[in-house]
Amino acid sequence: MPKNTDFEPVILGFLCNWCSYRAADLAGTARIHYAPNMRPIRVMCSGRVDPQFVLKALREGADGVLIAGCHPGECHYVNGNIKTLRRFLLLRKMLEQLGLEPQRVQLVWASASEGKQLAEAVNRMTEEIRALGPLRWPEFLARETTSEATMEAA
Amino acid sequence: MQHKPQEKPRIGVYICHCGTNIAGTVDVEEVARWAGELEGVVVARDYKFMCSSLGQDLIENDIKEKKLNRIVVAACSPLMHEKTFRGACQKAGLNPYFFEMANIREHDAWATDDKTAATFKAKALVEGAVNRVKFHMPLEPIPVDINPNTLVVGGGIAGITAALELANAGYHVYLVERSPSIGGHMAQLDKTFPTLDCSACILTPKMVDVGQHENITLLAYSEVEAVEGYLGNFTITVRKKARHVNEDLCTGCGICIEKCPRKVIDTEFEAGLGYRKVIYRPFPQAVPKYPVIDTENCTFFQRGKCRACQIFCPTKAIDFDQEDELITFQVGNIIIATGYDLFDARRIPQYGYGRLANVFTSLEFERMVNAAGPTGGRIVLRDGVTEPRSVAIIHCVGSRDKNYHEYCSKICCMYSLKFAHLVRERLPDAEVYNFYIDIRAPGKGYEEFYHRVLHEGAHLIRGRVAEVTDAAREPGEEGKLIVQVEDTLIGKQRRIPVDMVILSAGIEARKDSKEVAQLFKMGCDFDGFFVERHPKLDPVATMTEGVFIAGCAQGPKDIPDTVAQGAAAAARVAGLIHQGTVLMEPVRAYIHEDLCSGCRICNNLCPYNAIVFHEDRQKSEVITALCQGCGTCVAACPSGVISGAHFTNDQIFAQIEGVLWDVRAKATAPS
Amino acid sequence: MPNRYAYYPGCSLEKNARAYHISTLYVAEKLGVALEEVPDWNCCGATEYFAIAALPAYALVARNLALAQGMDWNGGQRHLVAPCSACFLNLSKTDHYMADSPQLAAQVNEALAAGGLHYDPGAVFVHHLLDVIVDDVGYEKVQEMVTKPLFGLRVAPYYGCLVTRPDYKHIHNEPEHPFCLDDLLAALGATVIDYPVKTACCGGHMTQISEDTALELIRRLLKAAADYRADAIVALCPMCQLNLDGYQAQVNKHFGTDYHIPILYFTQVMGLAFGATPEEIGIGKEFVDARPVLNKIQEKPPEEGKKRRKKRRDKQALPMPELLRTHTGRK
Known part of the structure; x- marks a missing residue:
């Protein structure tokens, strides 16, 4: 574990191949240091991010999910990011109804030249989630399944 | 719904040290040891440089000897070396798409100096890749024909060189230039360092060649408005701005310019130091030769009166009703050579440009010293008459300065020395002071030129100038500009009164370079310069296939380097054209027709209209040739029956699980 | 514009710069800038004290920051304004270096604790009076009052x-x-x-x-x-x-x-x-x-323009570059 004592949030990042993945590459090349808490997964377009991916990530124990795409109007695939935005707003509404804090699932825009901005977004999100504390969905799920099993058994 | 991998995976994992780039932060041996214990991993190694031929051999041998069927390399960004390692797999007989890369350099080792955290993150990224690669499928790249035409954007010396190289090789070029004539900054210069060749004399023959070449379509006073498509098949839309001169009728005689009654300050070609008519050619040798009407200042366009140019034109070529024209054509490759802007010296008010009359910029001085310029080559103060008896040349204005641009503009030292020489040549009695931080003269004959200027008697003072002021302290300073500087070689503050100050302004990216990068889908760095594919080994390619860069649009450079890049970009394009076809990533969407419910949700999502609906069978289908592989439809299909090759749900779910291995383990463990 | 500023006049404004003090109050009232004097403030140490003994100098200044922090702010952002440039510099310097160096902040706060005070670096935003008028009030509001x-x-x-x-x-x-x-x-x-x-x-x-x-x-x-x-x-x-x-x-x-x-x-x-x-x-x-x-x-x-127009453009003279911003005009 990075630091055993303090809570280190685990954030899963979906980065689009054309802008934000390159922004993260640029941040590295420019040796911009930022929170190592975000673990990136490359997708061709933020439009590829199926809401299931987000739910899956939270269910597998992530404390937050970052989706990063090209700025509106700058999508490599014309307007995939606009579709992402629509999906994201609906998804977040649903997650809010489940009691999830909105800071845990965030959508940011970062162009290929905005390594610094992406790094700042990761830092900001890490701190926001650190303040919220761990999410612990898998634990709750495990507990619930056990209690259901006990109820059924009873 | 998650499937099982189809065959029993035998995975090889390779952790790259990248010298100390990765190994300095990530404990690569520990990551390799740990990866070796992952399910399905047959062999896990760490190695100094995986991209070296020895590193690749390692993979090839393991594939053959250990019967590996999946490969994971944890190294730099896949944008850097995915191709390299896929090639290694292919050489060993493995389908290259059974390969996955984990980016532990840019995204990890370089982004933190916390070694524990970096090692931990590396493990997560490696497990993600290992999990993902189990679900990879063999794919075949899609062959694409290369259209032999090329678009060159920018008609400076870089664009001219690239266009001529390709045209001479027999390929057709569309050369698009924003201003009314090609020539770029080089056309404005007087002499070129260090040989003191006359800039116009060496440039104009090339401009004429461009204008006359049968393989070049010159679109001057035009701008690229839209770019669609991909390597081999770009569709370009160019806006040809209205010159208000009919090019078919105009002979370029120049009578209209002569008769035009209105003069305005020429802030472009003459850098604000001279005037031009409202109907004008930027300079006499302009290519193309047709004039253009500056409608913002034209009396006719503003007040509906005058028409002098129209009345006197012998061929009736003036056309006040001419409108912008949109031209569309197809090309296979694009070369961007959009050049640079000069740093705006007014941003440093303590140097007085714009406030103090006798402070000039380097470009103003180039025009002044040019025999064809506003003063006919005489070096004079702002009054147009008085010759300066002393001239200060301030280096690094806007460069090597954290407040403006941290980088070195590369050309200013040399052109400042050239100025010193030219002042001494024209005004032998004038004192010349060069204020520099360091003299950077790395080039053939450059250092020798520096010595020559020293011997000619220019005073070189090492120190960054604090201010240029007209506030005299001593009687000897009255009426002069005083340069306040710390002479760092003698360790003293000095005040040097002079008549004229030249600010050697640096190079900066074009103001709209970010928009241009967006238009052509290229990367652009913090400073606005376009990003090359590799800073050392691939300096003229970009991350976008089929788009190349040359000249100062990529970063500050002098004329020889710019010409070399123009020719290099042309050679890269010629190579692709000669190949005829290239292989494209097979990342495409596919609808499993027997499972499709015909809901049509995907139909409208596709930005390329690549999804058609078959009314008869009530099913949707992706036209592979049109699909670009973004995956938006894949994410939207409510039945989950669209699969995005190489980015399938199975692959991404597996990767999520892998990347989150530690928190998953914690959750399942009893707390 | 913040609805209230803590006002730190500094020693000069009490005596030789009395005119600055009364004109500041006059202008502030006209522009609706609410100034409330920091209670029991002390000298900022002027330009010399830092050169003689840095830590006591920081503590001296920080006492004023602590007093400003302790005023009743209703949970809003705390703003402090000083008309004197030296006071402004010392106050902002102390705030800056205390934020920069936790060690210094700890030492200064140890000294302040003797007087029952404490300062959190960054708690108070220190302004020079000019910046308040230019940035918070704005040229337009000033012009309206002319x-x-x-x-x-x-x-x-x-x-x-x-x-x-x-x-x-x-x-x-x-x-x-x-x-x-x-x-x-x-x-x-x-x-x-x-x-x-x-x-x-x-x-x-x-x-x-x-x-x-x-x-x-x-x-x-x-x-x-x-x-x-x-x-x-x-x-x-x-x-x-x-x-x-x-x-x-x-x-x-x-x-x-x-x-x-x-x-x-x-x-x-x-x-x-x-x-x-x-x-x-x-x-x-x-x-x-x-x-x-x-x-x-x-x-x-x-009418400056008139004179210039009369004098025809000198045919020989080279044009002057336009200023990036006209410093005689407004933004």
């Missing part, structure tokens, strides 16, 4: 060395050659000269240490103003005003010059344009009497 524009009055904007530098909060685009006071004075209708020494040193306490040095520094400022035919120099700092005003006669004696350039606080100049009588804003307290200069103020703006 009832007697200063047409025809040629003023030299003098920032001094401490307001725009080192610019800890990065609020100045051009710290070496700023334009915000130029713009403010232009908004009052005055003719603002391109004062080349606008951020040069006034001599500070050199008058007490090496008089020759101080007089030379003061002479440069007066000479540049005279060369540009300024009617008055407008200052932002009691030290600058004192040196330029109080030592002007001595400069004349020392160098054989004959300068009579009144030195006004920018708040006094604003007050004049807002319709104050000279007495209301402390004019008349200065050594070089400013009242004769005030007669130059005209009813109508000088």
Whole structure:
């Protein structure tokens, strides 16, 4: 574990191949240091991010999910990011109804030249989630399944 | 719904040290040891440089000897070396798409100096890749024909060189230039360092060649408005701005310019130091030769009166009703050579440009010293008459300065020395002071030129100038500009009164370079310069296939380097054209027709209209040739029956699980 | 604009710079800037104390910051304003370095604890009065309040060395050659000269240490103003005003010059344009009497354009570059 004592949030990042993945590459090349808490997964377009991916990530124990795409109007695939935005707003509404804090699932825009901005977004999100504390969905799920099993058994 | 991998995976994992780039932060041996214990991993190694031929051999041998069927390399960004390692797999007989890369350099080792955290993150990224690669499928790249035409954007010396190289090789070029004539900054210069060749004399023959070449379509006073498509098949839309001169009728005689009654300050070609008519050619040798009407200042366009140019034109070529024209054509490759802007010296008010009359910029001085310029080559103060008896040349204005641009503009030292020489040549009695931080003269004959200027008697003072002021302290300073500087070689503050100050302004990216990068889908760095594919080994390619860069649009450079890049970009394009076809990533969407419910949700999502609906069978289908592989439809299909090759749900779910291995383990463990 | 500022007048404004104090209060009231004096404030240590003993100097200044932090802010952002450039610099410097060095912050707070006080770095936003008027009030609001524009009055904007530098909060685009006071004075209708020494040193306490040095520094400022035919120099700092005003006669004696350039606080100049009588804003307290200069103020703006148009463009002269921003105009 990075630091055993303090809570280190685990954030899963979906980065689009054309802008934000390159922004993260640029941040590295420019040796911009930022929170190592975000673990990136490359997708061709933020439009590829199926809401299931987000739910899956939270269910597998992530404390937050970052989706990063090209700025509106700058999508490599014309307007995939606009579709992402629509999906994201609906998804977040649903997650809010489940009691999830909105800071845990965030959508940011970062162009290929905005390594610094992406790094700042990761830092900001890490701190926001650190303040919220761990999410612990898998634990709750495990507990619930056990209690259901006990109820059924009873 | 998650499937099982189809065959029993035998995975090889390779952790790259990248010298100390990765190994300095990530404990690569520990990551390799740990990866070796992952399910399905047959062999896990760490190695100094995986991209070296020895590193690749390692993979090839393991594939053959250990019967590996999946490969994971944890190294730099896949944008850097995915191709390299896929090639290694292919050489060993493995389908290259059974390969996955984990980016532990840019995204990890370089982004933190916390070694524990970096090692931990590396493990997560490696497990993600290992999990993902189990679900990879063999794919075949899609062959694409290369259209032999090329678009060159920018008609400076870089664009001219690239266009001529390709045209001479027999390929057709569309050369698009924003201003009314090609020539770029080089056309404005007087002499070129260090040989003191006359800039116009060496440039104009090339401009004429461009204008006359049968393989070049010159679109001057035009701008690229839209770019669609991909390597081999770009569709370009160019806006040809209205010159208000009919090019078919105009002979370029120049009578209209002569008769035009209105003069305005020429802030472009003459850098604000001279005037031009409202109907004008930027300079006499302009290519193309047709004039253009500056409608913002034209009396006719503003007040509906005058028409002098129209009345006197012998061929009736003036056309006040001419409108912008949109031209569309197809090309296979694009070369961007959009050049640079000069740093705006007014941003440093303590140097007085714009406030103090006798402070000039380097470009103003180039025009002044040019025999064809506003003063006919005489070096004079702002009054147009008085010759300066002393001239200060301030280096690094806007460069090597954290407040403006941290980088070195590369050309200013040399052109400042050239100025010193030219002042001494024209005004032998004038004192010349060069204020520099360091003299950077790395080039053939450059250092020798520096010595020559020293011997000619220019005073070189090492120190960054604090201010240029007209506030005299001593009687000897009255009426002069005083340069306040710390002479760092003698360790003293000095005040040097002079008549004229030249600010050697640096190079900066074009103001709209970010928009241009967006238009052509290229990367652009913090400073606005376009990003090359590799800073050392691939300096003229970009991350976008089929788009190349040359000249100062990529970063500050002098004329020889710019010409070399123009020719290099042309050679890269010629190579692709000669190949005829290239292989494209097979990342495409596919609808499993027997499972499709015909809901049509995907139909409208596709930005390329690549999804058609078959009314008869009530099913949707992706036209592979049109699909670009973004995956938006894949994410939207409510039945989950669209699969995005190489980015399938199975692959991404597996990767999520892998990347989150530690928190998953914690959750399942009893707390 | 914040609805309230803690006001730190500093020692000078109590005595020799009384005119600055009363004109500040006058202008603040006109512009609706609510100032509340920090209770029981103490000296900022001026320019010397830091050179003698840094830690006690920081503690001395931090006491004022702690007092400001302790005022009743209703949970809002805390703002502190100082009209004196040296006070402003010391307050912002202390805040900056305490934030920069937790060790220093701990030591300073240990000292403050003796008096039952504590300061959290960053808790109070320290402003110079000029920045409050330029950034928070804005040129437009200032211009609205102008009832007697200063047409025809040629003023030299003098920032001094401490307001725009080192610019800890990065609020100045051009710290070496700023334009915000130029713009403010232009908004009052005055003719603002391109004062080349606008951020040069006034001599500070050199008058007490090496008089020759101080007089030379003061002479440069007066000479540049005279060369540009300024009617008055407008200052932002009691030290600058004192040196330029109080030592002007001595400069004349020392160098054989004959300068009579009144030195006004920018708040006094604003007050004049807002319709104050000279007495209301402390004019008349200065050594070089400013009242004769005030007669130059005209009813109508000088028509500079007319003169220029009459004189045809010199055919030989080369065109001047346009200024990136016209410093005589407003943003």
